[in-house]
Amino acid sequence: MSSPRPQSQSGNQPIDFSKLRVLVVDDFDNFRLSMRQMLRGMGIGHIEACATGSAAIQSCTYDQFDIVLCDYNLGSGKNGQHVLEELRHRKLLRRTSLFIMVTAETSKEMVMGAREYQPDGYLTKPINQASLSQRLNALLQQRAVLLPINREIDLDNLPKAISLCTQMLPQQPRYRTWILKTLSDLYYQVGDYSHARKICEDVLQSRDLSWARLGLGRILIAEQRYGEAIQALQTLIERQPDLVEAYDQLARAQSLAGKSGTAQRTLEQATALSPNAILRQKQLATLASRNQDMDTACQAWRQTVHLGRHSIHDQPEHYLGLGRSLCDLSEDDTSDEGRARADEALRALALVRKRFPEADDVPDLSRLIEARVLQGQKRVEEADAIITPLIESGDRLSPGAELELARTLFARDRRDEAKKRLMALSQRCEGDAEIQSAIEALLDEPVGFRKRLQARRLTREGIQAFEKQDLEAAAETFAEALALVPAHPALNLNLVQVRLRQIDQGADRHALIQQCRQCLAQLDSLPEGHQQYRRFQSLKRKVEALS
Amino acid sequence: MTDDTTRPDRDPSPTPDFSMVMASAVHDMKNSLGMLLHSLDELREELSPSVTQSPRFNTLRYEAERVHSDLVQLLGLYRLDQSNLSAHIEEHYVPDYLEAQLARHVPLLDGRGIDYEIAAEAVSGFFDADLLTGVLNDTLNNAIRYTHKQIRISNREEDGYLVLQVADDGNGYPSSMLSATPDTAAPIDFTSGSTRLGLYFANAVAHLHREGGRSGFVHLYNGGPLGGGVFEIHLP
Incomplete structure (x- = not known):
């Protein structure tokens, strides 16, 4: 062999391979063997190999490696991305170590699921000695140069990392992009958004690079400049329709700007492009539930649960979310479809207890949702067999479980009990705004999601009629909605408001005042903290003044 | 949401989109050839130079590499055709x-x-x-x-x-x-x-x-x- 191996042109410092510790993860014996040979050929001192993701995580728990060479496709268990996420999430791999994803894919997008964690580099099969050694050399060289910065990041000493970045930027043109990205991200993390933004803007001045535009969008969101963020991200997506992270950020901006319907559609596009990211599916499920789009929510929870099997991001709330959405969809539906959904819900709820035996209130929550599913299938006795012992035990339930119990009691038509428990919970969690608003929402509309949807639709129609000055139609529509959710404060007050306007315009007051009093009586026990409380007081005074 | 937007004329019949079938087949073939190339490189390490420097052995490597890169390019062109290929600069x-x-x-x-x-x-x-x-x-x-x-x-x-x-x-x-x-x-x-x-x-x-x-x-x-x-x- 007369020709020289490709040599680095830039006077790199030599790297002492004999001190390096490398872990090879691949499910093919042959591949592990040949990787070993190639690494030994490079003079690597310590080489270990394993066949599965779990074994890789085990190895990293007890041992520190400088380089992990991990195949993406590891057969039936965890894949390379799962391994990467778990290692970084549990801090089993220092930032100063290299995680290299080995893949047969030429297109990274096929590999990329959640990009919360990215590998330090990719190696595409087929791999030979020369390409492995070239790639490792380049990455190790980079690691050596950037080590001081990464060490400070590992120690959570971000200000120090920032000053090192600033210092190194003019000295290391070769790693300019890495340093700029890291610097902008560090500024973002310490909350210095204007500096973070300045970096992206400066980069964009000279060239339209997607990382800078994406970073800019993220920073604008943090600065609560949602309109500008949405615009920047939409421009980016127009130019690069396959950049999934841009959709994620756009959906965040839209959701924060109060456009949750649009945000949901954006996320649906993103999940169509890249369906295997668990956090994205979860985000979609949460948004769709909030939008009362139960079909989408259910499908997204299903995916989230499915993708969680091998993932560090697997959480009880995914199973509970799937159970709740299936419960909503199967409520009072005893057709084959309804029964199948109820069965699926029961399976998910049984599974969560098996997968998370240690989680605090998961047994209570899952059993209570189960009871609601059974109630929805008219399996009343089985439902009661769950509820009764739980109440009679007198054990103190977590706030979340109390809410779930109230929901189940409402579904079981034990309304007074439900209200009483919610009042008690409201006192118990006085300072907790989240719990309070959940209690409020539940008391306002203590019905299944179909009735809730119908009531909301009627409310919108009523408001439209009111705006068109068609007062009688508005009143009728609000009354129709109230038949579904009789205690709904805003709806009752809407009806009162319409009737007062009609009286103003000379309608026969007697019958109308009567109806107003009935509406106000529904709200007798409205707590002072309720959003509608002041409006209630003011309308009440007006009605009293009339009589 | 499906990607209807990229395919204006959707066949109403339930037969799968042929170009997609082709694309996934090409993807599969490409990965197989990747394994084949890898095995060839391993063989080269084990065999004597008289074999590995023979024109026939090199033709094998060259042709496999050629088909592999053709397939890579085909996949690229497929994505280009589906207009979801943009340069990630x-x-x-x-x-x-x-x-x-x-x-x-x-x-x-x-x-x-x-x-x-x-x-x-x-x-x-x-x-x-x-x-x-x-x-x-x-x-x-x-x-x-x-x-x-x-x-x-x-x-x-x-x-x-x-x-x-x-x-x-x-x-x-x-x-x-x-x-x-x-x-x-x-x-x-x-x-x-x-x-x-x-x-x-x-x-x-x-x-x-x-x-x-x-x-x-x-x-x-x-x-x-x-x-x-x-x-x-x-x-x-």
Whole structure:
């Protein structure tokens, strides 16, 4: 062999391979063997190999490696991305170590699921000695140069990392992009958004690079400049329709700007492009539930649960979310479809207890949702067999479980009990705004999601009629909605408001005042903290003044 | 939401979209060939030089690599056709990048006893590394096949473009290839063989690189530093 191996042109410092510790993860014996040979050929001192993701995580728990060479496709268990996420999430791999994803894919997008964690580099099969050694050399060289910065990041000493970045930027043109990205991200993390933004803007001045535009969008969101963020991200997506992270950020901006319907559609596009990211599916499920789009929510929870099997991001709330959405969809539906959904819900709820035996209130929550599913299938006795012992035990339930119990009691038509428990919970969690608003929402509309949807639709129609000055139609529509959710404060007050306007315009007051009093009586026990409380007081005074 | 937008004429019948079936089959074949290439490189380590330097062994490696890179390009063109292929432009350190491209071909270079050289200027460039790898892989494989004794890859800056060049000392490109101005809009002439696919792909990739009203292009000529064929891709 007369020709020289490709040599680095830039006077790199030599790297002492004999001190390096490398872990090879691949499910093919042959591949592990040949990787070993190639690494030994490079003079690597310590080489270990394993066949599965779990074994890789085990190895990293007890041992520190400088380089992990991990195949993406590891057969039936965890894949390379799962391994990467778990290692970084549990801090089993220092930032100063290299995680290299080995893949047969030429297109990274096929590999990329959640990009919360990215590998330090990719190696595409087929791999030979020369390409492995070239790639490792380049990455190790980079690691050596950037080590001081990464060490400070590992120690959570971000200000120090920032000053090192600033210092190194003019000295290391070769790693300019890495340093700029890291610097902008560090500024973002310490909350210095204007500096973070300045970096992206400066980069964009000279060239339209997607990382800078994406970073800019993220920073604008943090600065609560949602309109500008949405615009920047939409421009980016127009130019690069396959950049999934841009959709994620756009959906965040839209959701924060109060456009949750649009945000949901954006996320649906993103999940169509890249369906295997668990956090994205979860985000979609949460948004769709909030939008009362139960079909989408259910499908997204299903995916989230499915993708969680091998993932560090697997959480009880995914199973509970799937159970709740299936419960909503199967409520009072005893057709084959309804029964199948109820069965699926029961399976998910049984599974969560098996997968998370240690989680605090998961047994209570899952059993209570189960009871609601059974109630929805008219399996009343089985439902009661769950509820009764739980109440009679007198054990103190977590706030979340109390809410779930109230929901189940409402579904079981034990309304007074439900209200009483919610009042008690409201006192118990006085300072907790989240719990309070959940209690409020539940008391306002203590019905299944179909009735809730119908009531909301009627409310919108009523408001439209009111705006068109068609007062009688508005009143009728609000009354129709109230038949579904009789205690709904805003709806009752809407009806009162319409009737007062009609009286103003000379309608026969007697019958109308009567109806107003009935509406106000529904709200007798409205707590002072309720959003509608002041409006209630003011309308009440007006009605009293009339009589 | 489905990706209806990219396929305006959706067949109402339940038969699967044929081009998608093709694409996933191509994907599968490509991965198999990747394994085959890997095994060949392993064999080369184990067998005696009399076998590994034999033309037949090298033909095996060359042809497998050729089909592999054709498939990679086909997949790229499929994505281009589905209009969900956009260039992911990032900054890359050119010497590292060129070394990585050449490293992949070292077994075949050594097998055929070809001298190789990287003449890299220490600069960074802006390009989509994955797409460009598809182009250079094919170009290098061809150069190795058609050169006599040497190949040379290099980069330079010219009129504000980054130019990546692959040169050899072979007989050069046939005049039919030099005269043709391959247009990404024109259909591929399949009778002329796969070199055209490579060129078509190279042009498509070059065009995807745009900056400030300028876009990339491919330049083929004969002569150059080694007196053989020269492939250049100019990126703004």
